Amino acid sequence: MKKIKSLYILIILLFLTNGVIAQEENIVLKTPTGDIDGTLMLPEIKQNIPVVLIIAGSGPTDRNGNNESMENNAYKYLAEALSKNGIASVRYDKRGIARSQDAMVQENDMRFETYINDVKSWIDKLSKDGRFNRIIIAGHSEGSLLGMIAAENNINVSAYISIAGAGRPADVIIKEQLSESPQKVKDMVFPMIDTLKKGDTIREVPKYFYALFRPSIEPYMISWFKYNPQEEIKKLNIPVLIIQGLNDLQVTRQDAELLHEGLPIAKLVLVDKMNHVLKIVEGDKKANKRAYDNPDLPLADEFVKAVISFLKS
Numbered sequence: 001m002k003k004i005k006s007l008y009i010l011i012i013l014l015f016l017t018n019g020v021i022a023q024e025e026n027i028v029l030k031t032p033t034g035d036i037d038g039t040l041m042l043p044e045i046k047q048n049i050p051v052v053l054i055i056a057g058s059g060p061t062d063r064n065g066n067n068e069s070m071e072n073n074a075y076k077y078l079a080e081a082l083s084k085n086g087i088a089s090v091r092y093d094k095r096g097i098a099r100s101q102d103a104m105v106q107e108n109d110m111r112f113e114t115y116i117n118d119v120k121s122w123i124d125k126l127s128k129d130g131r132f133n134r135i136i137i138a139g140h141s142e143g144s145l146l147g148m149i150a151a152e153n154n155i156n157v158s159a160y161i162s163i164a165g166a167g168r169p170a171d172v173i174i175k176e177q178l179s180e181s182p183q184k185v186k187d188m189v190f191p192m193i194d195t196l197k198k199g200d201t202i203r204e205v206p207k208y209f210y211a212l213f214r215p216s217i218e219p220y221m222i223s224w225f226k227y228n229p230q231e232e233i234k235k236l237n238i239p240v241l242i243i244q245g246l247n248d249l250q251v252t253r254q255d256a257e258l259l260h261e262g263l264p265i266a267k268l269v270l271v272d273k274m275n276h277v278l279k280i281v282e283g284d285k286k287a288n289k290r291a292y293d294n295p296d297l298p299l300a301d302e303f304v305k306a307v308i309s310f311l312k313s
Contacts, residue, residue, distance in 0.1 A: 023041055023042045023043070023044075023083055024039055024040070024041050024042075025039070025040040025041075025042065026038075026039065026040075027039065027040040027090060027092075029092070029118070029121055029122055029125060031095070031103055031118070031121065033095070033103050033104070033105050034095070034100070034102035034103030034104070035100065035102065035103060036092055036093065036094070036095055036100045036103050036118060036122075037063075037092065037093050037098070037099035037100050038063060038090050038091060038092030038093070038122075039063055039079070039090070039091055039092070040088065040089070040090050041079040041080070041082070041083050041088065041089050041090075041091075042083065042088050042131075043082075043083045043084070043085070043086045043087060043088060044086075045086060046088075046131055047130075047131050048131070048133050049086060049087065049088050049131065049132060049133065050087050050088065050132065050133060050134040050135070050136060050158070050311060051087070051088040051089060051090060051126055051129075051131075051132040051134070051135055051136070052082055052087060052088070052089040052090070052136045052137075052138050052161075052311070053089070053090050053119070053122055053123065053126065053135065053136070053137050053138065053147070054075050054078060054079065054089055054090065054091040054092075054138050054139075054140070054143075055119060055137065055138065055139040055140065055143030055144075055146050055147045056075065056091070056092075056093075056094055056097075056140060056141075056143050057140045057141030057142045057143050057164075058141060058142035060097050060098075061094075061097070062093050062097055062098040063075060063076075063091040063092050063093050063098070064076040064091070065140075065277060069293070070277075070292045070293040071293055071295050072277045072279065072291070072292055072293065072294060072295055072297070073295045074140075074277045074278045074279070074299065075091045075140070076091070077298065077299045078138075078278070078299060078304075078307070079091055081299065081304045081307075081308070082307075082308075082311075085308050085311075085312070087308075087311055088131070088132065090122065090126065092122065094115060094118070095114070095115070095118060106216075107216040107217055107220075108215075108216040108217075108219060109219075110217075110219070110220045111219060111220055111223040112146075112220060112223040112224040112227065113223060115146050116146055116149050116150050119137070119146050119147060119150035120150045120154070123135055123137075123150060123154060123156050123157060124156070126156075127156040134158040134159070135156055135157050135158060136157070136158055136159045136160070136161065136311060137150065137151050137157055137159075137160045137161065138160075138161040138163060138307070139160075139161070139162060139163065139165060140163040140164055140165075140278075141163070141164050141165065141166075141250070141251065141276070142166075143163075143165075144162040144163060144164070144165025144166065144229070145165060145166065145227060145229050145232065147160060147162075148160060148162065148165070148229065148232050148233055148236065149227065149232055151236060151238065152232070152235045152236060153235070153237075157238060158238060158239075159238050159239040159240070159241070159310070159311070160236055160238055160239075160240050160241075161240075161241045161242075161243065161307065161310065162233075162240070162241070162242045162243065162256075162259060163243050163278070164243070164244060164245060164248055164250070164251045164276055164278075165229060165242070165251065165255065165256075165259060166229055166251055166255050167229050167230050167254065167255035167256065167257070167258030167259045167262070168228075168229065168230070168255060168258060169197075169225060169226075169227065169228045169229070170221075170224050170225055170227075171193050171194075171196070171197045171225045174193060175190060175193060178190075188206070188209070189209065189212070192205070192209070192213055193225075196213075196218060196221050196222050196225055197225045197226075199222055199226070200222075201215065201218045201219075201222070202215075202218060229255075229258070229259060229262070230258045230259060230261065230262040231262065232262075233259050233262040233263045233266070234262045234263055236263060239267075239310070240263055240265070240266035240267070241266065241267045241269065241306070241307070241310040242256050242259050242260055242266050242267065242268045242269070243256075243269045243270075243271065243303060243306055243307070244256030244268075244269075244270055244271070245270075245271045245273070245274025245275055245276065245278065245300065245303070246270055246271065246272050246273065246274065247272075247273045247274055247275045247280075247281050247288060248274070248275055248276045249275065249276060249285065249288055249289075250276045251276065253270060256268060256270065267310060269302075269303075269306040271300050271302045271303050271306070272302075273300075274300040274302070274303055275288050275291055275292075276292075277291060277292050278299050278300055278303055279291045279294070279297040279298070279299065279300060280297075280300045280301075
């Protein structure tokens with residue numbers, strides 16, 4: 001009897017495991033320069049359901065919230081939480097990253113709008129999928145601004161979620177990040193930032209500043225600097241949720257409040273002790289950084305509850 005019972009339990013576990021695996025599908029966005037690869041996660045009920053498009057933050061962050069130097073699975077865990085609550089999701093590797101590397105364009109042809117248009121193309125693709133009755137945009141960090149702009153006057157978008165999104169233009173944030181640099185450095189860098197902000201390229205860039213201001217990346221920075229998140233969010237006429245962790249080392253409470261000032265009708269949720277990768281951190285700055293590379297930490301419970309509550313309301 002014990003052997004039969006054990007076999008029965010094993011069969012049940014295998015069935016459940018296969019059920020979970022079967023909920024994920026590969027999904028591809030075709031673009032003129034190459035494929036953008038993503039993951040569609042579906043709940044048990046697969047028809048007439050909402051779908052959330054999860055947009056990653058800046059840098060080489062992949063569809064799961066990871067890169068070569070960190071693994072936290074923040075976006076993967078968010079997708080799983082949505083699935084458990086009857087909500088589908090799509091998360092993807094931005095062009096040039098992970099399995100979307102082949103879609104990358106030449107650096108001097110890259111613009112912030114390139115990423116925005118990719119989001120719009122994902123929205124168009126999902127709007128034609130008969131399984132989904134609503135499309136919600138959820139952008140994290142830099143993805144917040146990308147999703148915000150893509151959602152403006154888009155009849156296919158039902159709601160928008162900003163997760164740890166900046167409330168200030170990128171040029172302001174970069175200057176703030178450099179605020180503790182030697183004055184000599186600021187005297188050289190700040191005028192270059194101001195030049196790009198005005199829409200002009202920099203005539204001569206010292207070699208030691210090429211990482212930030214090399215000529216091939218200047219057009220992208222010009223296109224990025226022109227957007228003010230506080231102004232962009234005003235253009236949304238759909239339900240909006242703004243979520244910000246109070247233990248975030250990269251984006252501040254002030255950013256969330258600036259977004260909320262831009263659109264006071266939006267719902268603002270501040271999550272105590274949540275850091276930038278959406279995990280609860282009790283310790284100091286070092287503990288905060290360690291959480292970036294700890295996939296064993298779950299998402300902040302209050303964060304998950306706020307997202308689910310917003311989507312179900």
